[in-house]
Amino acid sequence: MTLRATGVDLYQLTSLVTHHAAGRSxxxxxxxxxxxxxxxxxxxxxxxxxxxxxxxxxxxxDHLEHARFGDEELERLQGHPMLGPALKAHPDLVERLRSWxxxxxxxxxxxxxxxxxxxxxxxxxxxxxxxxxxxxxxxxxxxxxxxxxxxxxxxxxxxxxxxxxxxxxSKAVLVVEAARALGPGRSVLEFGTRRTHPEAAVEAARAAYLAGAAATSNVEAHVRYGIPVQGTMDHFAIQAWEQPGVPRHETEESFFRAFHRTFPDADVLLVDTYDTFGEQTGIRAAVRATGGVGPAGIRIDSSISVETVRRARALLDELGARHTRIYVSGGMDEHAIRDLGDAPVDGYGIGERIVTSPDAPVGVxxxxxxxxxxxxxxxxxxxxxxxxxxxxxxxxxxxxxxxxxxxxxxxxxxxxxxxxxxxxxxxxxxxxxxxxxxxxxxxxxxxxxxxxxxxxxxxxxxxxxxxxxxxxxxxx
CATH class of the missing domain: 3.20.140.10 (nicotinate phosphoribosyltransferase)
Structure with missing residues (x-):
């Protein structure tokens, strides 16, 4: 692995030339x-x-171990209107950077x-x-x-x-601590990949996991660091199953059934694409699709409230799906977790409010x-x-x-x-x-x-x- 050493502020290099010219570098x-x-x-x-x-x-x-200046980068620096002439006046510094x-x-x-x-x-x-x-x-x-x-x-x-x-x-630990304070078994999942730069997303997943998040949705973080990766399904997948002339509740249930066959022990089904509590859609479709026993879990991604979660738990229990876990996502942070209090939530999917730390978003x-x-x-x-x-x-x-x-x-x-x-x-x-x-x-x-x-x-x-x-x- 080689990392570019050019990810620096220009003044680092301009002042470096001055120190080098004085024999101080x-x-x-x-x-x-x-x-x-x-x-x-x-x-x-x-x-x-x-x-x-x-x-x-x-x-x-990693940066200290692998950062290097390549020939292409040094050539580009020597062409800079301010820095270039100074570097050309000190070819020994250029060679020192090349071998640095x-x-x-x-x-x-x-x-x-x-x-x-x-x-x-x-x-x-x-x-x-x-x-x-x-x-x-x-x-x-x-x-x-x-x-x-x-x-x-x-x-x-x-x-x-x-x-x-x-x-x-530092933000993620607040979220994790808020969930833990409500009792054991409530996990925090990091879902923030879409809300930041692709490379930053991998490192944010690592940081959230270090802070106590149970898993991430980011596959690269799993590949690179061995962090547990978990996922459910998206609204895209359910809508893409639609067919002309077929009622949506039927295509939703059909997709749930196909997903359950593929992942029988890890089928967390997204139930709010059409109507979470509909007579033919949402939770009822999820339970029917799994033969009446209920999926491993459901995820609700909208209209999250104590009443919504309690109603979902009551309906699952009424339908015989007492083992089905409830996951919530969408606008969640430590304050939203506390607002839900003892509502029967098993896991929280937290995205942008971990990876962007909106209450203190300018680093530390x-x-x-x-x-x-x-x-x-x-x-x-x-x-x-x-x-x-x-x-x-x-x-x-x-x-x-x-x-x-x-x-x-x-x-x-x-x-x-x-x-x-x-x-x-x-x-x-x-x-x-x-x-x-x-x-x-x-x-x-x-x-x-x-x-x-x-x-x-x-x-x-x-x-x-x-x-x-x-x-x-x-x-x-």
């Missing part, structure tokens, strides 16, 4: 990827997430770890502020030590993976900033803006009372979250697949306190040593 740097705060509603500016469910590590490492491979060290939390970001709080409980500089504190997604050239080439694509997959996973605000240059800690000050960063190499200790962020060379009580995933001399280290990440996410979320699972304006404690380093960097 080989400087050793440390770059930290993080979010400054938890996502907020685009409508009300209120917090809408309790944590960020870290997702995307595997794809980030990632080399460095990467530390990260395990994929599926809930992360928190917010105002940095000192040990005395006060907001960390030094001469008007007020940094956030955060659990990093990635901390990468490499050369300056490489850091410029990887920042943009890694942020793309982090922002998209963590956004979807992930950014990447330098935290060390040529062995010296550095930070972005941004006086008065609230965008100050933390300097140096970090570690996060997970504790029952909340995370503590400190310097990597410290020791504290708690579970350290960042661990090596790529080493200078060994390359990429073997890591867990999406199924193991899913199990880790479930266990990690279950270990959070009720307060830590509620959307809030988070604060994060920092160690005294890190606070001292901030002060030295600000006043340095």
């Amino acid at each position: 080989g400087d050793r740097v440390v770059m930290t990827f993080f979010s400054r705060r938890l996502p907020r509603s685009t409508a009300t500016d209120e917090p809408v997430r309790a944590f960020l469910l870290w997702c995307g590590l595997e794809r980030c490492l 491979r990632f080399a460095g060290a990467v530390r990260a939390p395990r994929e599926g770890t809930p992360l928190v970001a917010g105002a940095a709080i000192r040990g005395d409980g006060q907001r960390l502020e030094v001469d008007g500089v007020r940094p956030s504190a955060y659990g990093p997604y990635l901390e990468i030590e490499t050369d300056l050239l490489t850091a410029k080439l990887i920042e943009t694509p890694l942020l793309s993976w982090i922002n998209h997959q963590t956004m979807v996973a 605000g992930a950014v990447a900033k330098l935290s060390e240059v040529r062995g010296q800690p550095t930070m972005k000050l941004s006086r008065g803006s609230g965008k100050a960063t933390l300097p140096g190499r970090l570690q996060v200790w997970r504790r029952p009372e909340g995370d503590l962020v400190g310097r990597a060379d410290e020791e504290h009580e708690g579970v350290p979250l960042l661990e090596p995933v790529w080493c200078w001399n060994r390359g990429r280290l073997p890591g867990p697949d999406v199924h193991a990440a899913r199990a880790h996410a479930s266990a990690s979320i279950a270990a959070l306190t009720p307060e830590q699972r509620e959307p809030r304006e988070a604060t994060v404690a920092v160690s005294d040593a890190l606070a001292d380093l901030v002060e030295r960097c600000v006043r340095g």
